[in-house]
Amino acid sequence: MKRWIIAGVVALAVTGGVFALTWTRSAPAQPSQPPAPQTVAVKKTDLTDVREFKATLGFGAAVQVTGRRPGTLTWLPEPGTAVDRGQALYKVDNRAVWLFFGDTPLWRKLDTPGLKGPDVKIVKDNLGTLGYKLGGAPDELTPATIDAVKRWQKAEKVDQTGVIEPGDVVVLSGEVRVESVTAKPSAPGEGPLMTVTATGKAVAASVEARQAEVFKKDLKVTVVLPNGTETAGTVRSVSTEVKSEKDGNGQETPVIAVDIALDAEVGSFDSGPVRVRLTSTARQGVLAVPVTALLALREGGYAVQTAAGQLVPVKTGLFAGGLVEISGGGLSEGMQVVTTS
Numbered sequence: 001m002k003r004w005i006i007a008g009v010v011a012l013a014v015t016g017g018v019f020a021l022t023w024t025r026s027a028p029a030q031p032s033q034p035p036a037p038q039t040v041a042v043k044k045t046d047l048t049d050v051r052e053f054k055a056t057l058g059f060g061a062a063v064q065v066t067g068r069r070p071g072t073l074t075w076l077p078e079p080g081t082a083v084d085r086g087q088a089l090y091k092v093d094n095r096a097v098w099l100f101f102g103d104t105p106l107w108r109k110l111d112t113p114g115l116k117g118p119d120v121k122i123v124k125d126n127l128g129t130l131g132y133k134l135g136g137a138p139d140e141l142t143p144a145t146i147d148a149v150k151r152w153q154k155a156e157k158v159d160q161t162g163v164i165e166p167g168d169v170v171v172l173s174g175e176v177r178v179e180s181v182t183a184k185p186s187a188p189g190e191g192p193l194m195t196v197t198a199t200g201k202a203v204a205a206s207v208e209a210r211q212a213e214v215f216k217k218d219l220k221v222t223v224v225l226p227n228g229t230e231t232a233g234t235v236r237s238v239s240t241e242v243k244s245e246k247d248g249n250g251q252e253t254p255v256i257a258v259d260i261a262l263d264a265e266v267g268s269f270d271s272g273p274v275r276v277r278l279t280s281t282a283r284q285g286v287l288a289v290p291v292t293a294l295l296a297l298r299e300g301g302y303a304v305q306t307a308a309g310q311l312v313p314v315k316t317g318l319f320a321g322g323l324v325e326i327s328g329g330g331l332s333e334g335m336q337v338v339t340t341s
Contacts, residue, residue: 045285060200
């Protein structure tokens with residue numbers, strides 16, 4: 001009887017020990033402290049916004065040449081031909097149509113002394129550059145001018161009339177390279193004949209209209225060539241005509257044509273894809289933080305949060321290289337603000 005009682009007490013004691021051990025292991029862990037927020041210092045620095053655009057190396061924008069002399073085309077140049085001032089661009093009825101430099105086409109017959117205008121100035125400027133002596137005002141047709149025209153016609157072995165008709169010359173901005181010839185010999189001399197470009201290699205870029213404002217005439221840019229080398233370039237023109245172009249997803253995008261001259265030789269490259277890099281905006285000595293330190297406010301605008309949890313409203317400026325320019329009361333260089341990374 002006593003042995004049974006003792007065994008029962010021992011069994012109960014063992015059972016109680018197991019129960020106590022089990023209860024101790026299942027007790028909940030004490031909550032840990034949240035990690036301190038990551039902070040970064042507001043710093044004073046220089047920010048530069050560098051952008052890159054896709055472009056194409058070639059000879060620049062092509063210009064269409066339209067013939068205006070009645071007759072039959074008897075000679076046309078081969079694509080790739082370079083034509084300089086005073087040289088024949090094509091022939092009608094076996095008579096040359098010459099290239100003059102300028103920005104005003106001839107629109108009337110120049111045959112009477114006393115005529116004045118930009119067309120007269122174009123003729124006098126070109127004949128003067130070709131070595132013919134002229135008299136009178138720069139934009140006035142004088143007897144000396146007509147005599148110079150006759151001497152020029154004699155040198156070109158055509159009738160010495162002293163008269164220049166609108167179809168006798170093509171006025172373009174400078175020396176040209178024949179890009180393509182659309183007309184054929186024996187076709188009429190009036191109408192579209194060919195397209196021409198500048199003789200120097202250039203870069204053409206189609207820039208989205210919303211980004212085109214960063215390009216200005218005479219802006220200096222960097223051109224990255226197909227082999228990765230870099231050369232300097234200068235913006236020659238920015239078109240004011242908006243065209244539609246399909247992007248990589250096949251969607252229509254409004255673009256602006258930008259023509260860029262190369263400031264140095266580019267070796268054997270005649271064409272191919274290139275990149276245009278430019279600095280569009282620069283800020284010196286501004287306060288900046290990582291973009292990840294900005295907090296959007298419910299009421300609009302942005303703020304940064306100090307290490308103590310205070311929100312400081314800021315005005316944002318230039319975004320560049322993962323940083324953003326900030327300004328506003330309560331900001332100072334070295335201030336620690338919370339960032340998400």
